[in-house]
Amino acid sequence: MRIFLCSSPSSSLSPPPPPPPATNHHRQKSLTTLSQKPSLLRSLSGAAISVNLIFFSPVLPLPPPSIASNYTPPFVQSECREEDKQIENEKRFENAPELVTNEEIVKEAWEIVNDSFLGTDRSRWSPQSWLQKKEDILSTSLQTRSKAHDIIRRMLSSLGDPYTRFLSPAEFSKMARYDMSGIGVNLREFPDENGEVKLKVLGLILDGPAHSAGVRQGDELLFVNGVNVKGKSAFEALSIIQGPSETSVNIMVKHGNCGPVQSFEVQRQLVAKTPVFYRLEQMDNGNTKVGYLRLKEFNALARKDLVTAMKRLQDMGASFFVLDLRDNLGGLVQEGIEIAKLFLNEGNTVIYTAGRESQNIKNIIAESGPLFTAPVIVLVNKNTASASEIVATALHDNCRAILVGERTYGKGLIQSVFELRDGSGVVVTVGKYVTPNHLDINGNGIEPDYKKFPAWNEVAEHLSKCQKQQG
Template sequence: MRVFHCMTSPSSSSLSPPPTTSHRLQNHINSLPQKPPLIRSLPAAALSFNLIFLSPLSPLPPPSIASDFTSSPAQSECREQDQRREDENRFENAPELVSNEEIVKEAWEIVNDSFLGTDRSRWSPQSWLQKKEDVLSTSLQTRSKAHDVIRRMLSSLGDPYTRFLSPAEFSKMARYDVSGIGVNLREIPDDNGEVKLKVLGLILDGPAYTAGVRQGDELLSVNGVNVKGKSTFEALSMLQGPSETLVNIMVKHGNCGPVQSVEVQRQLVAKTPVFYRLEEMDKGNTKVGYVRLKEFNALARKDLVTAMKRLQGMGASFFVLDLRDNLGGLVQEGVEIAKLFLNEGETVIYTAGREPQNVKSIIAETGPLFTAPLVVLVNKNTASASEIVATALHDNCRAVLVGERTYGKGLIQSVFELHDGSGVVVTVGKYVTPNHLDINGNGVDPDYKKLPAWNEAVERLSKCQKQQG
């Protein structure tokens, strides 16, 4: 079973150049088309491929790096673990050996272990156990019938974001790989309390899989740089690089080795979501950098940084970040973008869920890259990762919100692959803003409906900061 959570990050690309002509910012904002909502089944965090890419190929790791990861002779329990892993791989690669009842039971167990029910009248452990007994008492003679049963089970939960994916749908979703090499990394604690970076899932026939990387492998280095002690985001950022270039990774197969150096060719398919321009206001005395972010894909953070630095170089002293009609995308991108504006130690968002790994506070680890006054534009189609960014900046007194109440999508989904190649998308947690507002179903109210004067916005931010200080 493969599991994908929702997060990822940057890569290089060319940004939309600033237009040669300039209009009044207010007129430009009011004239932007209002796009209809996109598919809302997973506006925020469908796939969490936790992936990223970086520089071109470096030489193969020096022998000293390889020797650091030399594994000890395999003990009997290691051989047993590897044997179990081989058996699981054979099972996964032979879906015809999986019975219809086993597929239904597998889907039931995923929900039973991970689902965060927001409607107590529709979900309880007792009612879900009864559901299992009911569905497994029926005849499941065909795989199609098993899939229909799973669909009905999930629909009974009353959660529009928890749903079944056919093998074709799962395969299509999995192809939205933004790492370029087709891996999903996860931080896994070991017996000594240290964190290892494990390959939690792979895109079948993707670059990493074809090169020999397998589920359960531990990532040890990227282009000769040891990833020990690095976060998932940091390690994945090291994988970043242009499409068709090579990246060298070192992995340890299974829990006990062996260690293998693998060269993988990146396959990046992503377009910049950033458009920017410089606006002159107050008869040219005030320069405002306008940045529109259409979605949170693998290029969002890097291209946003590039755009804002260019606008700063052009003299921008204020910024407008337009998140209208941005339905989200990769949640980790939103988190990392919010951190660009926050002070060290400030909270980006809180997460809550049934499992311990889904209950935590996410904070900024370093100081802000940008400190200029900021206005964030939002509307009814500003959802998920966009709401995380908007509330993080607003609640930490870094931005004022202008526009309409946001959509109100604050749930976290994970995508689980079943053993026959189908999948289930399951709500596993929710987001809570730094000011402890439950986003889901509520949305976020703006400070202003129309763009205020800049001195008014600056005064509001200053007052907010004094109150918090």
């Protein structure tokens, strides 16, 4: 565990400038137990994590970037054998209709969406339109399994939800079987001038492997381990990028539309680094001591290290806390929930989850009293997302903190992964997060109380007034 301590005698609070902005990323995952309907493997919380699934990919050293586009990896034969095995499995399914028919697979995927999908775009989704979709689909000839899978892909894409998607049997099997780490990068598909798909870096985990290597937001991904990824989906590209911890992957990116092309050897990383930076500020000519804490992401160390830092700041005399969540894209939602509970009274609502099924409708509350009671100022901006928004709204709506800065990103969807009977799967948006004051986070974000840093007496007055109103 590493926590950085820096005491400053400055008479005013001056948080360090935020790192290069990154959007929508966060890697945020929350696992649930297996369900019997049909087989719920995992629950994935958040948005751009739609492409952060777990896969194994062999890794070998690569030649210089100048010849990467023509490079044929020496492990191509093993890949071919794997591909032959996949083709053989697909043929086995196609030649064994008694196991499950193509029509049954499509109908099963349709029913999962019909029962569980939480549509956020009413112009694209309604029970009536989805029923009509079933009639249209089942009137189509489904002679092969690959045809059935293509129908499911098109069926899910018609929902207008970028996080609801199909997983092939190979993709689902790899996701279920391996526990792998990534390089802290999120990708988004963009059409080029010819309408072909290209991949851009939508967001990075700050100080993660890719970010530290030199990859930046907005970079176009060109090659992964010598494989040209133009035309591939973000999901396909990440299946090549991800692999065992402490192994390396070679990625080639282009900086900006006309920028230089660079090749990076990036080491995959599993061990979490502390996301907490803190210092003590002397305010009002030294009469007021303020503990400043910057939380960069919600990883497995977030709660433990934040508690350690806050206790040290308290021992140094801090009577106020500033929690800086600017450019914090999220991460582990449960860590965010547990951090929010540190400040709340027993019985206070942390967050609501809303969904069509009862297991997706919850009121998550604090089970015990607060560990910290000093007033809190939470700094937010347009890149404060997901778990960060959960923490910010939990403290704000329960009159424990004021929010200062810009409107937040607005990301609060929950996905679940279901296995189909032929070994494939579907990822479906099944719920969303709602703040204690019943604000729908997703697509809306949170409006702060102040755009600029207020006077300390305003902070105390604002929180006192809030508590009386709730009183």
